[in-house]
Amino acid sequence: MKFGTSPTHKQAVCELILGAVIWGSAFIALRWALYSCSPLWLNSLRFIIACLIAFPFLIRAKIFSDKNTLPEFMLAAIPGISLSIALCLQNFGLQYTLVSKSSFITVLYVVIVPLFETVFLRKKVPLFHWVCVVVALFGTGLICQLQTGIWN
Numbered sequence: 001m002k003f004g005t006s007p008t009h010k011q012a013v014c015e016l017i018l019g020a021v022i023w024g025s026a027f028i029a030l031r032w033a034l035y036s037c038s039p040l041w042l043n044s045l046r047f048i049i050a051c052l053i054a055f056p057f058l059i060r061a062k063i064f065s066d067k068n069t070l071p072e073f074m075l076a077a078i079p080g081i082s083l084s085i086a087l088c089l090q091n092f093g094l095q096y097t098l099v100s101k102s103s104f105i106t107v108l109y110v111v112i113v114p115l116f117e118t119v120f121l122r123k124k125v126p127l128f129h130w131v132c133v134v135v136a137l138f139g140t141g142l143i144c145q146l147q148t149g150i151w152n
Helices: 011-035 039-061 069-094 099-107 109-120 127-143
Strands: none
Touching: 011 069, 011 099, 039 069, 069 099, 099 109, 099 127, 109 127
16 A cells, blocks of 8 residues: 555454554553553553654654754654553553453543544534443443442
């Protein structure tokens, strides 16, 4: 596939499955790693490895020598720091719950992000999405062992 072209449907599905496998495997690997180091240390290792992998690409792109890309690089630091904090909190939570519960709660962003669009960008969310939100929140309630008249 050439850069800038749209993927085929089959290729998009394969990439989605690969992403889910990598993401799911990472939860299990993190859970095992938490037996030998703290969440903060584990998160630091993840970002150090990511920096080491990205550094050659940054050097090749001459990001440090071009004055126009340095502000963009600094702008990317804000989401990077936010991601680091989110992953660290997730690692702390993973110490106290099951991998399946932690991953389900993490995937809730799929239904939450469009709600932020509704609030902050004034975009209309389809009715079907609201149904998905209700089902996802109900599932979260079951995971959190919500006490109701039906389930105990």
